[in-house]
Amino acid sequence: MARRKLSHEGTLVLDCEGLSGFIGDHEPVVALVAEARKRGMEVVISALTLIEAVHHRTDRARLAWVLSGLRIVPIGDEEAKAASAMLISAGLHGHTYAIDAAVAEMALRQRRPVVMLTSDIDDMSKLCGDRVRLVAV
Template sequence: MVSKRLKTRVQHGGTLVLDAQGLSLHVDGDEGMRARIEVAERNGSRVVYSAVTPLEVRRTGKAADRLAYLLSRFDKKPVTDDVVAAARTLLDAAGLDGHECLVDALVVATAALATPPVLLVTSDKSHVPALCKAAEALPGSPKVKPIVV
């Protein structure tokens, strides 16, 4: 049974984006993350991750096998020229350093180019919310709502 709290966080359609923490929790068997993904899929949302995210979530042994299986179930979004340009704009708008926040910027840019409504599962409470707020200024970009786990 999925809690009402989880049901209210995932809207119909749209996109659920997993950053490294969201994916890590799922790989490690976190029931809350599993439920959130199930609800998203049941509601017709696409579950996606940036092509750079697995680099932060490396595993070995059986956990590596589980990671490979889960990655095969979700949509991998490539780091295209459009994603890089959006990430650059987000970093500038948020006043963040590209060296420190590069991966976060690429993940949020990936989310900003996704089908709305967009939820981004993250554990970051500083850079990602700032980048999500900056994404609101991108032309044609949907609002990217960070869900802190």
């Protein structure tokens, strides 16, 4: 992955692949998170991202260390309703895109500018439009 410049301040959102890469000590992801922190950006994940990314082979010690430096954003009734409305607007179905919609909705509520590390550039661009800068992982 080519080195990408991040904004000063704002928020870095990790989707499932971003979090998995960070937990897995994937050098490009670790470097982007380090750069974001250096620039004063807060690094966040959705509570649903945690559920999606963790599996039986996840290194529990590494997971605990990674999570200690992130803010985990909960999803409640209002956020679920907003994510559902985003799905309808984007013409997507909740069965396939529910977690993406929840992550996108959460990203739109964060301190700007918002950058998201994601493997779902196409889907996230449908949900977030140009309000979130998407970086492929």
